[in-house]
Amino acid sequence: MAWLETLINGVLLGGLYALFGLGLALVFGVMRMVNLAHGEFVVLAAYFAVFLATQFPGVSPLFFIAPVALAAFGMGYLLQRLLLNRAVATDDPLTPVLVTFGIAVVLRNLMVELFGADPRALDGGALATAGFEIGGLRIGWYPVLVLVLAVLAFGALQWLLQHSRFGLVVRATSDHREIVRTMGVRPRHVYAVVMGLSLAFASVAGLLLALRTSFTPFSGVERLLGAFEVVIIGGLGSFRWALVGGIALGVAQLVGQRLDSNAGALYAHLLFFAVLMVRPNGIAGART
Amino acid sequence: MPLLEVRELCSHYGDLQALFDLSLDVAEGEATALIGANGAGKSTLIRAIAGLGSRSRGAIRFDGQAIEAEPAERIARRGIALVPEGRMLFPSLTVEENLRMGALCGRTGHWTLPTVYALFPILQEFRHRPATQLSGGQQQMVSIGRALMANPRLMLCDEISLGLAPVVIEQIYRAFGDIRAQGTALLVVEQDVTRACRIAQRVYCLLKGRVTLAGRASDFSAAQIANAYFGH
Amino acid sequence: MRPPSLVPWLGFTAAALAIAFAPTVADGGLLRLLSEVLITLAMAQMWNLLAGYTGLVSMGHQAFAGIGAYLLFVASDRLGISPYWMVPVAGLGGALLAAVVAPLMFRLRDAYFSIGMWVLAEIVRLLVAKFPLFGGESGVPLQAVRLVEAESFQQNAFWISGAIGLAAVAGVYLLMRSPFGLGLMAVRDNELAATSIGVNVWRNRFIAFVLSGLGFGLAGGAHFMGTMFVSPDSAFDINWVVTAMFIVIIGGIGTIEGPLIGTVIYFGLRELFNTWFAMSGGWYLIAMGCIAIAVMLLAPRGLWGLARERWGWRGLSVQRHPPPRDEASLSAPLPPSTQQGRTA
Numbered sequence: 129m130a131w132l133e134t135l136i137n138g139v140l141l142g143g144l145y146a147l148f149g150l151g152l153a154l155v156f157g158v159m160r161m162v163n164l165a166h167g168e169f170v171v172l173a174a175y176f177a178v179f180l181a182t183q184f185p186g187v188s189p190l191f192f193i194a195p196v197a198l199a200a201f202g203m204g205y206l207l208q209r210l211l212l213n214r215a216v217a218t219d220d221p222l223t224p225v226l227v228t229f230g231i232a233v234v235l236r237n238l239m240v241e242l243f244g245a246d247p248r249a250l251d252g253g254a255l256a257t258a259g260f261e262i263g264g265l266r267i268g269w270y271p272v273l274v275l276v277l278a279v280l281a282f283g284a285l286q287w288l289l290q291h292s293r294f295g296l297v298v299r300a301t302s303d304h305r306e307i308v309r310t311m312g313v314r315p316r317h318v319y320a321v322v323m324g325l326s327l328a329f330a331s332v333a334g335l336l337l338a339l340r341t342s343f344t345p346f347s348g349v350e351r352l353l354g355a356f357e358v359v360i361i362g363g364l365g366s367f368r369w370a371l372v373g374g375i376a377l378g379v380a381q382l383v384g385q386r387l388d389s390n391a392g393a394l395y396a397h398l399l400f401f402a403v404l405m406v407r408p409n410g411i412a413g414a415r416t
Numbered sequence: 417m418p419l420l421e422v423r424e425l426c427s428h429y430g431d432l433q434a435l436f437d438l439s440l441d442v443a444e445g446e447a448t449a450l451i452g453a454n455g456a457g458k459s460t461l462i463r464a465i466a467g468l469g470s471r472s473r474g475a476i477r478f479d480g481q482a483i484e485a486e487p488a489e490r491i492a493r494r495g496i497a498l499v500p501e502g503r504m505l506f507p508s509l510t511v512e513e514n515l516r517m518g519a520l521c522g523r524t525g526h527w528t529l530p531t532v533y534a535l536f537p538i539l540q541e542f543r544h545r546p547a548t549q550l551s552g553g554q555q556q557m558v559s560i561g562r563a564l565m566a567n568p569r570l571m572l573c574d575e576i577s578l579g580l581a582p583v584v585i586e587q588i589y590r591a592f593g594d595i596r597a598q599g600t601a602l603l604v605v606e607q608d609v610t611r612a613c614r615i616a617q618r619v620y621c622l623l624k625g626r627v628t629l630a631g632r633a634s635d636f637s638a639a640q641i642a643n644a645y646f647g648h
Numbered sequence: 649m650r651p652p653s654l655v656p657w658l659g660f661t662a663a664a665l666a667i668a669f670a671p672t673v674a675d676g677g678l679l680r681l682l683s684e685v686l687i688t689l690a691m692a693q694m695w696n697l698l699a700g701y702t703g704l705v706s707m708g709h710q711a712f713a714g715i716g717a718y719l720l721f722v723a724s725d726r727l728g729i730s731p732y733w734m735v736p737v738a739g740l741g742g743a744l745l746a747a748v749v750a751p752l753m754f755r756l757r758d759a760y761f762s763i764g765m766w767v768l769a770e771i772v773r774l775l776v777a778k779f780p781l782f783g784g785e786s787g788v789p790l791q792a793v794r795l796v797e798a799e800s801f802q803q804n805a806f807w808i809s810g811a812i813g814l815a816a817v818a819g820v821y822l823l824m825r826s827p828f829g830l831g832l833m834a835v836r837d838n839e840l841a842a843t844s845i846g847v848n849v850w851r852n853r854f855i856a857f858v859l860s861g862l863g864f865g866l867a868g869g870a871h872f873m874g875t876m877f878v879s880p881d882s883a884f885d886i887n888w889v890v891t892a893m894f895i896v897i898i899g900g901i902g903t904i905e906g907p908l909i910g911t912v913i914y915f916g917l918r919e920l921f922n923t924w925f926a927m928s929g930g931w932y933l934i935a936m937g938c939i940a941i942a943v944m945l946l947a948p949r950g951l952w953g954l955a956r957e958r959w960g961w962r963g964l965s966v967q968r969h970p971p972p973r974d975e976a977s978l979s980a981p982l983p984p985s986t987q988q989g990r991t992a
Contacts (some may be wrong), residue, residue, distance in 0.1 A: 144659035161757040214945045221758045222705050226897065227944050229707070233890055237930030296509065300517050303506040309488035310466055310498040311566065312521030349886065353770060356763050367707040397767050401752075404764060408755050 134386050135379060140267075142378025143275030144340070146371045147333040148351055149358030150281055151326035153370040156359055158302040158322045159216055164228040166355060167348030168235035168328050173200055173334030174343050175239065178248050189250050189339060197328040204327030207231075208320040216319065232349065239345035250338035264372055274336050281329060282371045298322060329356050354393075357400040417480060419444040419601050420465070420570055422562045425456040425474035425484075427457075427464045427625075435458045435625045437474065441618075442570060447592065447602040449616035449633070451609050452563035453645060456622040458605045459501055462574045463605070465493040466498045492521045494553070501575045501605075503559040505547040509557045514558050518565030525567030532561040535591055553584035560588065564595065571595065577611070589615055609641060623647045660818055662914060667810035669859050671803040679806045682740030683874055685915055687867045692899075692907035694863030695892035700902030701824060702856040703836035705758075708765025711772045712742035712861040713868030714883035718782055720869040721878050724792035735808055735869045742865020745772075753854060766886070773884035787879025790872075805874040809815045812866050819903050823859075826884050826948040832856055864888075890933075894940045900950025905963045911954055913939075 154165050157280050179193045211231075215224040252270065259268040276294055289295035299309045305315040337343060337351075357377055362370030377396045384395025420442040427435040435457050442448045450458045463469030465476060467488030476484040483491055497518070507513050515532060533540040536557040542550055547558055556576055563571050575584045590613060592602065606612040613619060613633035621629035621644040627645035629636065636644075661812070667686075671679060699705045716738035749768060756764045766893040776782045793801070823829050835844040835849050843849055868888075872878045891914065899910025914936060921932040947954045955961045 162763070211941070211945070218948070222762070223944060223948070225705065225759050225762055226893070227941055229890075229893070229942070230937045230941040233894075233935050234941070237933045237937070240930050241934070258640055296516065297520070298511055299508040299513075300506045303508050304504050306468060307498075307504045309468065310492050310500075310515070311494045311517050311562075312489050314489055351761070353767055357767070360763070361761065388778075394771060394778075397771045397774070401764075401771070404760070405752060405755065408757070408760065412654060 131386075133267075134382050136265065136267060137271065137342030138382035139375050140275050140378070141382060142375030143271065143278040144333070144336065144374075145354050145358050145377050146374025147274065147278040147281060147329070147336065148355035149362075149370050149374055150278070150285065150367070151329040151333075152355050153324060153359045153367055154285065154360060155326045155345065157366075158212070158298055158318055159224075160221065161212070161216055161224040162228065162356075163323075163326070164225060164352065165232035165235060166228075166326075166330055167350070167352030168232050168239070169200065169203070169330045169348075170334040170337065170351065171343060171345060171348040172235065173241065173331030173345075174250070174338040175243055175248070176331075177250055177335045177338050181250055184218070185216050189252060189335065193332055194330045200327040200331035201324035204324035205320045207324035207327075209316065212323065213316050213319060232352075236345050236348065243345065245344055245346075247342035249337070249342040250335070252339040270340060274340075277332070278371065278374070281332070285325075285329075286367055294321075297388055359398065361400060362401050409415030410416050417440060419479060420482065420603070421475075421477040422461075422465070423475040423477070425461070425464060425476065426472045427460050427469070427470045428472045429460075432569075433625065435464065436634065438622075438625065438627060440627065440630070442601050442603050442619055443618070444569075445596060445599055445601050446618065447596060447616045448618045448620065449612035450603065450605045450620050450622060451607075451612050451641075451645065452622035452628075455624075457625040458622055459574055460625075461622070462498070462501075462572045462603070462605060466496060466572055468498075478538060493523070495567070495569035497563035497566040497571050499563045499573045499576055501578070503555050505555055505558055505562075507546065507548045509547055510544050511539055511547050511550065511558050513564050514547045515539075515561050518562035521566050523567040527564040527567050529565075532564055533535075535564075535594055536561055547642060552590065553580050556580060556584075556588055557591075560591070566645050568600055570601045570603065573602060575605050575607065577606065577608060585611070609645065613641075621645055653793070656821065660814065664810075664814055667807065667814065671806060676777035676802055679802055680874070681915075683806050683809040684871070685911060686809040687871045688814045688895070688914065689907060689911045690816035690863055690867045691888060691892045692895040692911055693820050694860040694867070695889070696896045696901060696907050697820050697823070697863070698856055698860040698894075699834050700831070700906070701820075701836060702853055704853065704857065705762045705763040706860075707886070707893075708767070708769035709860065709864050709911065710884050710886060711765075711769035711894070712745060712864035713871075713888050714769075714776065714880070715772065716742045716865030716868035717825050717872035717878045717883045718776060719865075720873055721788060721790055721792075722782065724790065724795075725788075726903075728792070728795065730795045731873050732796065732804060732808065734792075735777055735812075735866060735873065738869025739862045742868070743858050743922035745865075746861025747854075750854050750857050750929045754850065755813075755855075769884055769886075773880050776884070777880040782880075782912075783878075785880060787882070789875060790876040790878075793876055802874075805870070808870050812863075812870055814865075817904065817908070819859075820862075824904070828852065830856070832873040851990055860926050888971060894936045896950075897940045898936070900952030900954075901948075903950070903952050903963075906950050906952045910950070913951075 132409055148170060152163060154181030155161050155163050176199060177189060177192050177196055178317060180195065181187075181189060212224060212227065215227040258270070297308075297313055301313060301315050301318045308315060337347070354377060358374040360368050361373035361376070362368075377399065380399040381392040381396040418441040422438060422440040424437040424439060425435055426433065427538065438457070438461060440542070441463070450461065450553065452458050458492060460469055464471050467483070467486060467490070471484045474484065475482060478491075478494055478496065481494070483494065495608065509517065512529070515529060533543075538554055539557055539561060542554065547555065550558065559577070560573070576588065580588070589611070604612070604616060615632060618631065619633045619636075620627055623644065624647070627642065630648065670682060674682065695706070695709060719741035720731055720734040720738040720745055723729065723737055724734045752763055753761060753768065777785050782788065796804070824833070831842065831847040832852050834845070834847050835852050866944065868883065872883065895910030895914050896907055897910070898913055899908065900906030917935055918932040921927050925931070943950055949957070952963070
């Protein structure tokens with residue numbers, strides 16, 4: 129029975145991982161870019177949410193999702209327009225990796241200097257601890273909320289890409305970013321919007337993280353690897369598999385923790401490694 | 417006044433110069449052919465006109481307006497459409513989605529999804545298939561259809577017969593009649609000299625980035641064309 | 649052919665002498681700082697060997713540094729041998745780990761490789777933290793320090809760091825001038841072409857990878873021997889790679905001089921912020937990061953590359969020079985010039 133609970137909680141934790149990885153997968157799939165600063169933006173959003181909570185006490189943090197996401201979108205748009213478009217234009221796949229790595233280090237240390245290294249958290253009120261019983265199992269509302277949001281986010285993004293005009297433009301730009309210009313599309317703008325979306329998703333993940341647990345400026349890099357594992361397991365551009373990957377990692381971590389406490393993350397990493405060895409391009413494989 | 421005027425155009429790949437003071441005209445509604453051996457600069461010229469390649473010196477005027485300094489996105493909206501070498505269909509998109517991409521620049525006119533499908537009926541059958549799953553000839557039709565969806569006044573066709581069977585090429589070129597009938601001018605890069613001279617009113621022969629022959633196809637003998645092509 | 653230049657050898661000898669005599673003029677604090685500089689330089693050269701000359705960008709090399717450190721501590725304490733002798737063992741540990749994981753890691757390309765290495769380092773860190781043999785999460789002191797003379801310890805530790813720093817610079821320089829080095833750069837520039845002329849791609853990458861593991865192992869071992877305390881978080885800290893990476897990128901990736909310049913800038917910035925601006929903590933890292941980003945976008949060859957392009961500076965050039973043109977060869981066609989990408 130306890131195993132079933134662990135399994136279910138693993139799935140729910142996986143929802144959070146998947147949400148972390150969603151923005152990464154988007155950028156990875158569209159621009160073939162690896163954003164190593166993704167984790168730092170997640171944490172930055174958490175700090176912003178905490179700031180909003182101090183400005184508007186008594187308001188449920190869930191209402192902050194919209195302003196946080198909007199701010200993150202703007203930040204992502206500017207970041208891409210001003211810095212990252214240059215990195216992508218070099219056509220060297222490693223330049224964006226190194227540049228975003230640098231951004232990550234800068235952001236991380238900046239947050240330490242400005243906010244201090246002490247753990248912070250967002251008070252979720254009753255939501256954080258409320259739960260329900262089902263067939264003798266105890267399940268928290270919050271993890272369910274996260275999983276539902278994750279699935280919704282993935283679904284919404286998938287719909288946007290497949291059925292909207294903007295999604296059409298994004299997919300075409302991701303295929304042939306030069307030719308698309310002869311159809312009046314501005315790739316630099318498209319990339320910037322995609323990055324904005326990516327950080328918007330990251331910020332939602334950050335806010336939810338802050339509700340669940342305390343965080344420090346280093347929480348980003350701690351979660352980043354997990355987020356990457358989600359994306360890489362799924363393979364380039366496959367959101368469906370990224371969602372599955374996230375859930376699998378969540379399960380692996382909690383099951384591992386049960387078997388061998390203190391080293392839960394180890395099992396998630398080992399699972400990731402195993403998948404990567406068998407399919408070096410992820411489950412869905414790389415698009416040609 | 418010609419629809420497209422290219423005057424003394426120079427184009428570079430890094431330090432390498434590919435076009436040398438090249439001049440060329442395309443008249444409204446006419447088909448003009450670009451012939452020449454590989455590496456003569458035909459694709460370079462096409463790309464430069466479309467705004468994708470370097471235009472280091474010289475002028476390009478479209479409908480009297482200077483476009484040599486404009487980005488490709490703006491040139492597209494003026495009514496110049498490109499059927500690129502190698503087709504460059506979007507693999508993540510279906511046939512119909514590829515066609516819809518062509519209409520994005522917002523120009524309206526005769527060419528819409530129904531009329532493009534009427535021109536190339538086989539595409540309607542495959543409209544929800546991923547575009548790159550079609551045969552070479554069908555993909556070429558999608559590429560042409562995509563350019564048509566922009567209702568261009570000038571369509572640039574870069575090596576559209578490459579790798580296709582003669583029967584398929586004939587089928588595609590037969591469509592050109594309808595395209596010209598709607599008022600679109602054509603600048604066509606064509607490897608096959610005979611076919612080029614048959615479909616086009618004017619012919620330009622390029623060699624090593626320069627024009628070696630220009631005029632009405634009927635004005636030249638086969639020997640003259642061969643000389644211009646290979647250079648003697 | 650031009651005769652080999654004497655300048656590098658003079659420079660090397662001068663540096664060696666300076667290191668040998670430093671303990672007589674420098675106090676403990678300065679010696680510790682210099683040790684750190686030399687160790688950092690060694691790591692930068694090793695990371696550059698892999699990233700700049702081999703084309704493999706690793707974000708997990710802290711694994712080798714950490715393993716080296718732990719090996720030194722555990723072996724020293726358990727076997728009761730002086731830690732000085734364990735430094736080479738630390739290096740060997742790094743090399744061995746590299747050799748073992750290479751077949752796995754080489755299956756991955758580009759960004760997958762980089763992140764895969766990072767995950768590997770995390771796995772090693774978590775494994776080390778698990779087993780009581782290694783002293784657990786909180787770390788373990790170097791008990792074998794009892795076996796050595798307290799007075800000369802700092803001096804000896806410094807000399808060891810100096811030796812490692814010198815060896816790293818000289819080693820990479822000699823390696824790159826050798827046929828192996830040429831093969832390595834050929835593989836980096838164009839794998840397919842290199843294979844077609846008979847260069848064994850896998851073997852070259854493997855050797856470079858193992859050597860860089862060796863270097864990081866030595867550096868890690870020496871550093872933690874000096875601090876006399878190691879913990880999983882400090883031993884496997886990503887900042888080892890962050891530092892090496894920033895140094896190499898700012899100085900000039902794929903050159904010998906680059907890491908030298910970058911190391912000077914790194915420590916210069918740190919002193920600047922800590923002492924002059926009195927902004928301690930992470931501010932120098934923030935500055936370093938911003939400079940690294942700017943360099944990557946505006947001057948991808950680094951500051952050394954800029955100096956070479958703008959002012960024609962030549963240093964320890966690892967390029968081959970074409971033979972001098974005499975009357976007979978003037979009529980022959982010139983060989984094709986300049987390589988592309990991140991060259992020396």
